[in-house]
Amino acid sequence: MPATHEVTNQVPPVIGRDLSTFPALLEGLRREGAGWAEQEVRDLGLRAGGEQAQTWSRVANDHTPVLRTHDRYGFRVDEVEYDEAYHQLMRVALGAGLGGTAWASDRPGAHVARAAKMMAWSATDFGNLCPVAMVYAVVPALRTNPELSAAYEPLLTTTSYDPDLRPPEAKKALIAGMSMTEKQGGSDLRANTTTASLQTDGRYRLTGHKWFTSAPMSDFFLTLAQAPGGLSCFLVPRVLPDGTRNAISLQRLKDKLGNRSNASAEIEYDGALGLLVGEEGRGVPTIIEMVNVTRLDCSLWAAAGMRTGTAQALHHATHRKAFGDRLIHKPAMANVLADLALESEAATTVALRLAGAVDRAARERRTPDVVAVPDCPGR
Incomplete structure (x- = not known):
């Protein structure tokens, strides 16, 4: 190889490291x-x-x-x-x-x-x-509906992964999704126009278009629709108990900036079967219980991202040389890295304290009432 292609002063990949040693x-x-x-x-x-x-x-x-x-x-x-x-x-x-x-x-x-x-x-x-x-x-x-919780929770609390397309009852594990947003309302969920018609058999049929649905290959979605008693929350399975597909059409996948390995889609309900979760007219409070708990993970991811970025910066500064010495020995660079490390540690501490609050609340409420993520003690 010609000398002009010799690679020097480049940082080795961050591979084989225990990313929990923080x-x-x-x-x-x-x-x-x-x-x-x-x-x-x-x-x-x-x-x-x-x-x-x-x-x-x-x-x-x-x-x-x-x-x-x-x-x-x-x-x-x-x-x-x-x-x-x-x-x-x-x-x-x-x-x-x-x-x-x-x-x-x-x-x-x-x-x-x-x-x-x-x-x-x-x-x-x-x-x-x-x-x-x-x-x-x-x-x-789901715990707002004891019957649905009894049927689905054991398949949500397992350590298995079952991506095959089958009725939920025939699987060893389930994936859940959310289907709330509509193009005319965005975060104004009460402006949703998807309808849920109550049938003579006591079940509901949903019709409408959802602008954004997370993880469209999930086994079921919690979704919002206008029922006779107001905006309500429904569990919509992708496959029905007899093995046929529910009336859900995937219109297109979203072209996203990030999170690209996981699909997000626009979907259409055309008389899709929906099972009521919670009470009619209480759709937002019911689904917000799911949304609230996802906020814990959003906090964890933000803190973890800060940690990963800090680790990458430290790794780079440790190996890269400039102006006669490694970057980590430069006072200005060391100050920046110290600030990053401090903020990363603070974010991690707060995120785990929040997880501790969730844990204590869950142990105090061994009933179907486990709902919102509580404030951290001492806040």
């Missing part, structure tokens, strides 16, 4: 009552930083989901194809208990342990974390 993360884990999970967090952090998981992350982000509306014979199939790398990330995440398993545990600190593992696994591609977060967050909302 004092604020492990200290927060112990402080909030989940020190028993430290080895699990370390094991997952090491896997997240490994070459295999990092390769899956790159491939899943490069090979984005593909919508297949029809098969070769002209029949509608409404399926989204994901790269196998995405499925591998999902298997590890759910297998590590990042789904709904904490809700089924009586062990103190279960939600904190999950939070710490979520932060460790966040060093992979963020696309797999969205459906995983919704599996976790949907459990409190």
Whole structure:
């Protein structure tokens, strides 16, 4: 190779590092009552930083989901194809208990342990974390309907991953999605125009267009529609108990800036079967219970992103040379890195304290009333 192509003064890749070896993360884990999970967090952090998981992350982000509306014979199939790398990330995440398993545990600190593992696994591609977060967050909302909760919760609190298209009752694990936003209303959910018509058999049929639906290959969606008693929340399965498809059409996938390995779609309900969750007219308060819990994961991801960025900056400054010395030895650079580390540790501490508050509230409310994420104590 010609000397002009010799590579020097470049930073080695960040591969093979335990991404949980962060004092604020492990200290927060112990402080909030989940020190028993430290080895699990370390094991997952090491896997997240490994070459295999990092390769899956790159491939899943490069090979984005593909919508297949029809098969070769002209029949509608409404399926989204994901790269196998995405499925591998999902298997590890759910297998590590990042789904709904904490809700089924009586062990103190279960939600904190999950939070710490979520932060460790966040060093992979963020696309797999969205459906995983919704599996976790949907459990409190379903508990407003004891019958639905009894049927679905055991399949949401498992460590399995089952992406096959089958009726929920025939699967070993479920993925949940949310379908709220409409183009004329956006975040003004009460402006939604999707309708839910009550049938003589006591079930509802939904008709309308949803502008944004997360994880369209989920096994069911919590969705909002206008019922006779007002805006209400419904569980809409993708496959009916007899194995036929529910009347849900995928119109297109969203062309997103980020989170690209996970699909988001516009969908159409054309008389789709919906099961009432909560009371008629209480749709927003019911689905907000799911939304509220996803905010915990949003906080965890933000803190984890700050940590990953800080770790990358420290790694770069440690190896890169400029003006006769390594960057980390330059006073101005060291000040910047110190500020980043301080803010990252603060964010991690706050996020785990919030997870601890959720954990304490969940243990105090072993009833179907587990709802909003509470404030941190001492706030």
